[in-house]
Amino acid sequence: MIPRELHDLLLKQYGDAQTAAIEEGYAAERIVSFRYNPVRGKGDPAARLAERGIEARRAKWYADAYLVEGAREDALRETELYKNGEIYLQSLSSMLPPLYLSPAAGETVLDMTAAPGGKTTELYALSGGKALITACERDGVRFERLRYNLARQGAGRVTALKCDALALDDAFSFDKILLDAPCTGSGTLSPCKPTRFSESYLLRCAALQEKLLKKALRLLKKGGEMVYSTCSVLRQENEEILEKCLGSGAVLQPIEPLEGLPLLPSGAGTLCVCPTREYEGFFLAKIKKVE
Numbered sequence: 001m002i003p004r005e006l007h008d009l010l011l012k013q014y015g016d017a018q019t020a021a022i023e024e025g026y027a028a029e030r031i032v033s034f035r036y037n038p039v040r041g042k043g044d045p046a047a048r049l050a051e052r053g054i055e056a057r058r059a060k061w062y063a064d065a066y067l068v069e070g071a072r073e074d075a076l077r078e079t080e081l082y083k084n085g086e087i088y089l090q091s092l093s094s095m096l097p098p099l100y101l102s103p104a105a106g107e108t109v110l111d112m113t114a115a116p117g118g119k120t121t122e123l124y125a126l127s128g129g130k131a132l133i134t135a136c137e138r139d140g141v142r143f144e145r146l147r148y149n150l151a152r153q154g155a156g157r158v159t160a161l162k163c164d165a166l167a168l169d170d171a172f173s174f175d176k177i178l179l180d181a182p183c184t185g186s187g188t189l190s191p192c193k194p195t196r197f198s199e200s201y202l203l204r205c206a207a208l209q210e211k212l213l214k215k216a217l218r219l220l221k222k223g224g225e226m227v228y229s230t231c232s233v234l235r236q237e238n239e240e241i242l243e244k245c246l247g248s249g250a251v252l253q254p255i256e257p258l259e260g261l262p263l264l265p266s267g268a269g270t271l272c273v274c275p276t277r278e279y280e281g282f283f284l285a286k287i288k289k290v291e
Ligand code: SAM
Pocket: 094, 112, 113, 114, 115, 116, 117, 118, 119, 120, 136, 137, 138, 139, 142, 163, 164, 165, 166, 180, 181, 182, 183
């Protein structure tokens, strides 16, 4: 069931045809996807899953991203690959922010709101384990999940901090920051998940997003880059947050869509992925600190 308040906001932002496409995406049974973890991996996961009768194919835009037809997550959880941390169950959309941030060896990287750690471990893998990553999470239970995933995925050199990112000392500074902000999840509605949405929840999320993005910009080095992302398709949590926080000191770095991404209209230089059978709805923007 799509909450009336969300439906009305979608209509106002996107009009009839695109709202219908988004709501069709919510209703679709999403294909299972996973990310291969080269830090732990022992080679070709598709061939090894095929031995167990599980058919996995590569996504177009990322060699480590796979889609699985006709199998449930539970079937993958029973495999050695999953148990050994060679694969991580992750939506395709949520693999995008680390790819656009592109961490390199030796760079200091802050993953500001990190649990359960899908993107932290991806950042780690993308840098060949050589970026100096700090992952911050304020919720105690989710922090333990983050630590568990870091250990299982072999991301041994990540510094995990159980703290409120807003309380980090401004004396810290980072070359790159990922702010995968807490949000209403308006891009991820699905028939198999309970939906939590209201206008007051949207306002609370937006207020926190604005604070977190302003904090991220203080923690970013001059010349440094960050990615702001949410799993929401609402401009109140996306473009409007950017409008409130960016100015002469920090500017958008326009990003190009990767091949085959189903896109919704979004602010110039940003990407908003439409929910479909393969993708969750997702927004991302890249920002450079210039002053
Ligand atoms: N990036 C994660 C991943 O890919 O696995 C998902 C992050 S989830 C969208 C947002 C997380 O931010 C939640 O775990 C939430 O507990 C955490 N969070 C919310 N406010 C925070 C804050 N002020 N400081 C640190 N973490 C916070």
